Amino acid sequence: MTVRSTGTGPAGPTEAPARGLKEKAAEEFRRFLVLFVYLWVLFGVFALNQGIVMREQGIGWTWQGLAFVNAxxxxxxxxxxEMVDPGRWLRRRPLIYPILYEAFLLTLMFLVVHVIETVIAGLVHGKTIGESLPSIGGGGLAGLLSVSVIVFLALTPFFAVRNLSFALGADTLVALLFKEPQDEGRR
Structure with a gap:
């Protein structure tokens, strides 16, 4: 995960060397690829779980391609x-605030986009809006809350890493996560 420099960062003004369009496109593609893989695994596990439950009830198997498309x-x-960065106003507070706030907002956004996507697909296939509304989590308030909590919990680590990257700097976070400690006292 990289921290983009937009002239002002979470800790104040930053200076970034001018980059070419090719570099910017490559960075955006890498970011998209990381998000895509994260979500593909997440949605794939959801689809796998749903398929197992459906098979146990004799209903059949779900199509894993939906996880790919949704990702x-x-x-x-x-x-x-991320471009809108709705949690930026919380960055001067303890990190838990922007982490939970952004995970909550994106959970809501995912649910709204899923409903819109499903309704549009239903309308394209000749269904009414009412017939097109998805049955999230098996339907009802319990199903909706269940899926919402699962998505929220799955998004929280993403926003934890993202906000830690802002606070520590991307290079420091990568070093902490993937490099051997230099100080023998840390072991």
Whole structure:
């Protein structure tokens, strides 16, 4: 995960060297790819679980391709969400605030986009809006809350890493996560 320099960062003004269009496109593609893979795994596990439950009830198997398509759509939604950066006003507070706030907002956004996407697909296939509304989590308030909590919990680590990257700097976070400690006292 990289921290983009827009002239002002979470800790104040930053200076970034001018980059070419090719570099910017490559960076955006890498960010999209990371988001896509994260979401593909997440939605794939949801689809796998749903398929197992449905098979146990003799209903049949769900199509895993939906996880792929949803990951493509929602990765773009996440990139747009990051561009808007709705949690920036909380960055001077303890990190838990922007982490939970952004995970909550994106959970709501995912649910709204899912409903819109499903309704549009239903309308294209000749259904009414009422017939097209998805049955999230098996339907009802319990199903909606269940899926909402699962998505929220799945998004929280993403926003934890993102906000830690803002606070520590992307290079420091990568070093902490993936490099051997230099100080023998840390072991």
């Amino acid at each position: 493509l759509v929602f990765a773009k939604v996440m990139m747009l969400f």
